[in-house]
Amino acid sequence: MKLLVYGAGVNGSLLAVRLHEAGHDVSLLARGERLSALRHHGVQLAEGNSPTVRQVPVPAVEHPDDRYDLITVLVRTHQVDVVLESLAGVRGDVLFLLAWAAGAQPLGAAIGSERLLLGFPAYGGTMDGDVVRYRPPSRTTRLTPMPIGEPDGRTTPRLEGIVREFRTAGINAKSQPQMDxxxxxxxxxxxxxxxxxxxxxxxxxxxxxxxxxxxxxxxxxxxxxxxxxxxxxxxxxxxxxxxxxxxxxxxxxxxxxxxxxxxxxxxxxxxxxxxxxxxxxxxxxxxxxx
Structure with missing residues (x-):
């Protein structure tokens, strides 16, 4: 799959690494100093407070290409308007993995309701400069799935396909029929x-x-x-x-x-x-x- 991960914070970086290491064609979109750091060092990961930092060479881009199989958006709620503008002419399904309480309508109106999926990231951690410090896996985090769903609650082939690909990459995804x-x-x-x-x-x-x-x-x-x-x-x-x-x-x-x-x-x-x-x-x- 050709994938774009839009947002290179903790959740976006971790998702991009998992998908990249699973063999997918993944690009991680970032801007400014974050983009420069990713191009020089790749995604830098450390578990908790460990001094050991792992570098994963996920390709970093400043602007999206013209088409993807799936675009995953992992940004702050107040940054969504800018993302919608930049994705209006980009083809491909768009999965918004973020906090959002406004419903699907404003998202679908901007990019096309037929392209839209909703979800919420299951990762967690902090940024230590350019290093992503993620939470060590625990029984709770292993059992907590990443919910993903169609805006209308249907279980569609594309939803099942995304969940399947994420699980194959080691991401604990789950179909959620009441995602909104x-x-x-x-x-x-x-x-x-x-x-x-x-x-x-x-x-x-x-x-x-x-x-x-x-x-x-x-x-x-x-x-x-x-x-x-x-x-x-x-x-x-x-x-x-x-x-x-x-x-x-x-x-x-x-x-x-x-x-x-x-x-x-x-x-x-x-x-x-x-x-x-x-x-x-x-x-x-x-x-x-x-």
Whole structure:
């Protein structure tokens, strides 16, 4: 397959490496200093805090070619508009692997609804300069699939083919028939969580402030109560029923855990803030439209 991975951050770099090492014709799109680093050193990978850095020579490009079998987009939510403009004349199916709560319509209107698939990346890690430091595999991450789905929920041959190719490359992909609802549910929970962590100054600081956690829980419940789609996974519905007296201690333990530290919650960069703001705007639009 001829593939373009659009976005050379943690998730895009890891996906490109897996597909490249599986023998696919993969290009990784980047800009500026990131593009220069990729052309000089390839994708540089390190597991956790290991001093060992592995270099993988994935071809890096600044602009897309005219046609691909599949384009995977892994950028921040607030960067999608620029991506849509650059892909309008590029042929090939487009899989958006990112946080997105605005539904498929604005994406399909820009590039053609027949080209569109939705999903969410299952990787995690941080950028240490030009080195991608990814989380060491754990039982949880091995069991957590990368959900991918058609906007209308169908199980199509192209969806089955993408899932099959990803699995062959060692990527734990899974068909998700309610992908749009999954993305909206994810945003309904993660936006208040991310904003509360940033306001507190980090996961551990939020863990030390039970009142702020209770306020965050109220915002999550408001989001879930006004969802325009079913809750997916349905287990998130438990957040509306579990009493604060039980939920607050659970969240405090999570916020103090290594999982929270390595999940990206500690990232208070301008890009992270802008993404949360864009997702919050998308959630408010759906609530207003109800």
């Amino acid at each position: 609802a999954w993305l909206k549910t994810h945003a309904a929970v993660t936006v208040p969580l991310g904003q509360a962590v940033h306001a507190a100054g980090g996961p551990r600081a939020l863990a030390d402030n039970p009142d702020a956690i209770r306020h965050m829980i109220r915002l999550i419940r408001q989001n879930l109560a006004t969802m325009p789609t079913p809750l997916v996974p349905r287990g998130f519905g438990a957040l509306r029923a579990i009493p604060d007296a039980l939920l607050v201690p659970v969240l405090r333990r999570f916020l103090r855990s290594p999982t929270a530290e390595h999940s990206g919650l500690s990232n208070a960069s301008p890009a992270e803030t802008a993404e949360l703001e864009r997702l919050a705007e998308q959630l408010r639009t759906h609530v207003t439209a109800r």
